[in-house]
Amino acid sequence: MRPLSRPRSTLLAAAVACAALSSANGSAAAPIVYEAEVPAGGPDHFFVDFDVPPGTAEVEVRHDDLSEANILDFGLDDPNGYRGWGGGTTEPIVVNEAAASRAYVPGPIPAGRWRVIVGKAKVVESPARYRIEVELRTTPTLAPIDRRAYIPPPPRKTETRYYAGDLHVHSRESTDASATLEENIALAKQRGLEWLEISDHNTITQLDFFDAIHEKEPGFLLIPGIEYTTYAGHANAIGATKFVDHKIGQPGVTIEGAADAVRAQGAILSINHPVLDIGDLCIGCAWKHDLDPSKIGGVEIGTLGITAGAQLFSERAIAFWDALLDRGAKIPALGGSDDHRAGTATGLFPAKIGSPTTLVRASELSTQGILDGIKKGATVVKLDGPDDAMVELEATTRPTQPTRPDGRDSDDALAFPGDSLGVRTIYLRAKVTNGVGQTVRFVKNGKPEDAVAVTSDPFFHVVLAPAPEQGEDRWRAEALVDDRPRTVTSHVWLRRDPAGPEAEAPASSDDGCGVAPDGQTRTSWLGVTLAAIAIALLRSRADKKLRRR
CATH class of the missing domain: 3.20.20.140 (Metal-dependent hydrolases)
Incomplete structure (x- = not known):
């Protein structure tokens, strides 16, 4: 985030320090000074050109937007193009063959036409003005930095x-x-x-x-x-x-x-x-x-x-x-x-x-x-x-939770976020860990389904997802805190494929009270029970279509 204004003392200190340094090394000519108005209208960036003669070992550019209200950005190109972008900083630009100020590229100093890039980030005070000082040195002042x-x-x-x-x-x-x-x-x-x-x-x-x-x-x-x-x-x-x-x-x-x-x-x-x-x-x-x-x-x-x-x-x-x-x-x-x-x-x-x-x-x-x-x-x-909470989304033909001891990707998972799957019907299973006390829901094509309470760790929420008649449906899972998304998956994409996988009819739980067969994790079995009814109806419709042919 960018400041509303910048302290002028920073620029003054930089100018004094640079002047002292230049005087000490005795290798720089007098600075080239450009002071003018910012062009009104036109593109968001303009350029201030300057020439660098052969034998130059270091270029320094000091810049000032001359305003407490306006903000200008600055960068630098050499004759071959990009040498860096400092944005709205008040720090001088310094480049030589072996070193550069931050955000700028060290390297050879080619002779020819260079340019300062000026971006009109915020211009609310008119006329907007700028000042640029360019100093060309035959001896570098910036020490080399280890770069690879x-x-x-x-x-x-x-x-x-x-x-x-x-x-x-x-x-x-x-x-x-x-x-x-x-x-x-x-x-x-x-x-x-x-x-x-x-x-x-x-x-x-x-x-x-x-x-x-x-x-x-x-x-x-x-x-x-x-x-x-x-x-x-x-x-x-x-x-x-x-x-x-x-x-x-x-x-x-x-x-x-x-x-x-x-x-x-x-x-x-x-x-x-x-x-x-x-x-x-x-x-x-x-x-x-x-x-x-x-x-x-x-x-x-x-x-x-x-x-x-x-x-x-x-x-x-x-x-x-x-x-x-x-x-x-x-x-x-x-x-x-x-x-x-x-x-x-x-x-x-x-x-x-x-x-x-x-x-x-x-x-x-x-x-x-x-x-x-x-x-x-x-x-x-x-x-x-x-x-x-972590939410892991899978598509599977089986409604029950994975059986692998490590709890990672279940052996029956056919798709994960990012996958596109051709199906007749499929189960979507959201595994929630570290989410007790939250709720979990599926979101289909941007529209939330009903949320269910997460009551165990891990917890599995399962829904039956029939294939769309046309195109693709997108499904994601979300864990919610205070009815607002806290963890969001990317999507599994489903399309109709008459030869694709079909969801199995679920078996009832051992005790009928929603406890999964291992007695340790819980699944939202209401959706699974409704899935069984839905599968039966879908199969009945498919049989009728076959009889009509």
């Missing part, structure tokens, strides 16, 4: 199960964040998470530090990402390792092109906090872009934890997700904390890693494994955090 090219690490674990993580975390490479990667991982591990996606604002420079972290944390996984930040909405480029141009409105830069660029990397474009419309407290946070749902690979239905304030907009975010699904898209539910401070934030919306938690059913704990699980739609979101 990103290489995906080998799988951390190799078993098919749900892996818990957070899909929206910032590091210091977002200039509005302060957390180090080490601090983020420490909190994640404390909360029982196994992976994090580091989604810094319009930059990929965080990847330079992943390799060293993976060496120190062999059991933990960092996933690449970008929070693709525009003034009409934020998206998450999950798995992206290449910069994606965010300057919507510039020639050739569109939201459709951005989605295609993300997909071309094998990454996933998800919409972050789509209904978070809180004005200047979060500039451009609510989603306003018109994008074909087929290009959307996820929706962040939870941002922050429920107890941290997300209750104000989580149900509207779920409704936003359902509206996209109603248009025929198959998009999974995702969640992310948007933590910038490794859990130390205070104030109106204190984000904390793991709140919410996204669980991805994957064949292994690797970047590709998590991406494949999300692309399939195999996700569950715990909207408040890792201690929320």
Whole structure:
């Protein structure tokens, strides 16, 4: 979230320090100064060009929006393109061959035409003005930093199960964040998470530090990402390792092109906090872009934890997700904390890693494994955090609970979230753990079914789902606290297949009182009993149709 204003003392201190440094090294010419009015109207970004002569070893750019009311964003391009994006920070931009200020890319300093990128984040005071000072040095002043090219690490674990993580975390490479990667991982591990996606604002420079972290944390996984930040909405480029141009409105830069660029990397474009419309407290946070749902690979239905304030907009975010699904898209539910401070934030919306938690059913704990699980739609979101109830959704021909001793995927499960299944009739089974005192329900095509009380741990809620006459039905399961969603699965998709599996008629329980045969877990048997009647009716109708032929 962005500040309403920024202290001028920060800029003054930076200018004084930089002047002293330049004087001390004696290797810089007088700064090139640009001071002018912000262009009125037109695109959201404009450019201030400057020339870098051969032999330049370091470029520094100091910038100021000259206003307590206006907010301008700043970034830098060299003759070959992207060199970084600092957003609304007041920190100077410094780049040389071996080092760069945070969010900027170190590397050779090519001679030629460079440009400062200026974004009109918030312009309420007119005429808006800016000041830019460019200093070109023949001797670097910024010390080298240990950086390495990103290489995906080998799988951390190799078993098919749900892996818990957070899909929206910032590091210091977002200039509005302060957390180090080490601090983020420490909190994640404390909360029982196994992976994090580091989604810094319009930059990929965080990847330079992943390799060293993976060496120190062999059991933990960092996933690449970008929070693709525009003034009409934020998206998450999950798995992206290449910069994606965010300057919507510039020639050739569109939201459709951005989605295609993300997909071309094998990454996933998800919409972050789509209904978070809180004005200047979060500039451009609510989603306003018109994008074909087929290009959307996820929706962040939870941002922050429920107890941290997300209750104000989580149900509207779920409704936003359902509206996209109603248009025929198959998009999974995702969640992310948007933590910038490794859990130390205070104030109106204190984000904390793991709140919410996204669980991805994957064949292994690797970047590709998590991406494949999300692309399939195999996700569950715990909207408040890792201690929320877990809900595992399965499709099966049998109404009874699994018999495996480890309680994991039952041998008779035919489908999990993200699967599309052709059936005649099928049972949907929601296994709820750590949910006693809550309720559980199914949601069909966005419309909630009746909820039932969770009375044991684990608890199984079962319903019969006949195939639709046309198209597909989508089913998810939700655990509720105070009649509001707390844990939400992605969907199982059902279509009619005359040769597909058919639900078995259920046997009655041993004592007729709703206790499952093992005497330890409970199943919502009312739905199963009604299922038996429904199956008989469906079979009767099928027989009549055959006799008419």
